Amino acid sequence: MDPGLCGSCRHSQVVEGAKSTFWLCLRSRTDPSFPRYPPLPVVRCRGYELGRDQEQPFDAGGHLEASDLPAAGGIDPENAAAGQGEQ
Helix, strand or coil: CCCEHHHHECCEEEEECCCCEEEEEHHHHCCCCCCCCCCCCECCCCCCCECCCCCCCECCCCCECHHHCCCCCCECHHHHHCCCCEC
16 A cells, blocks of 8 residues: 555554555654545645655745645646546
């Protein structure tokens, strides 16, 4: 499963289970408004910060574009950005 923004966030930690992989949000330790294990893929997060050695998914002005995010199953990022939803 693609974790979305969690895959490049400095506040995420991969937790390996016997048959599953989870993404722990480390911000949840100090701010209860963040879910400990958010539903994946995460496509929007107010606490996202780029981790070290990661490629910046923002444009030069610091804006995150829908087309820069990993596509969620059944949703075209271009249509989602325009408010058109499912394909």
